[in-house]
Amino acid sequence: AAGIAIGLRRRTPGLRREEVAMIAGVGTTWYTWLEQGREVRPSVEVLTALAEALRLDAAEKQHLFILADRQQPERRAVAPEKVDGPLLHMLQSLVLQPAYVVGRRWDVLAWNPAAVAVFGDYGLLEGDARNIVHMVFTSPHHRHLLVDWEQLARTVLASF
Structure with missing residues (x-):
């Protein structure tokens, strides 16, 4: 579903750590540290990318931001475009x-x-x-x- 070619047979379903990091656009080592609870401070943009990579729903995304002690960005209303x-x-x-x-x-x-x-x-x-x-x-x-x-x-x- 993530668009990653599956080569060898997997023992467990789901994405591997390296694949989540790749989809989110972060380094595998950094992502590993985040998973391990090391002292890393992900930006709002990185948290948003991770939430999208993991396909989190609204509640899960909110929980991720709470765990990271970050304020979830507000969705800005986009004004209709007009030609001056x-x-x-x-x-x-x-x-x-x-x-x-x-x-x-x-x-x-x-x-x-x-x-x-x-x-x-x-x-x-x-x-x-x-x-x-x-x-x-x-x-x-x-x-x-x-x-x-x-x-x-x-x-x-x-x-x-």
């Missing part, structure tokens, strides 16, 4: 050039009439359907527009 006026003005001034603006998740946030003429009206799409990566892999309409779909799909995925 000057960028919108520039986008609309590109009369003959199809153009759109994408956000941090590659969602199409704004577009001009030329983009509507070439790619279709993004205003008719909602949620994931307005995401570039989603469109490349699931929209037959957009796939038809792409001359070399396979190469572009690889590039989009690698860039994402």
Whole structure:
């Protein structure tokens, strides 16, 4: 489940110490010291990486942070992305050039009439359907527009 190739037969199920350390991005020796209760002070980022590597649920993660005497980071609410006026003005001034603006998740946030003429009206799409990566892999309409779909799909995925 962790994506690690299993070579030899294991005597016990689960991840080995070296594998947990690798997934969490920490050294095996340091992780061993942490397991042994030695005087190491893991950062909040390392504790978060360990919680993800071990796939801890919320209660287990909270317990890990209590044991480490660290404050668990609060989940920040992410404000909806928007395109400011000057960028919108520039986008609309590109009369003959199809153009759109994408956000941090590659969602199409704004577009001009030329983009509507070439790619279709993004205003008719909602949620994931307005995401570039989603469109490349699931929209037959957009796939038809792409001359070399396979190469572009690889590039989009690698860039994402």
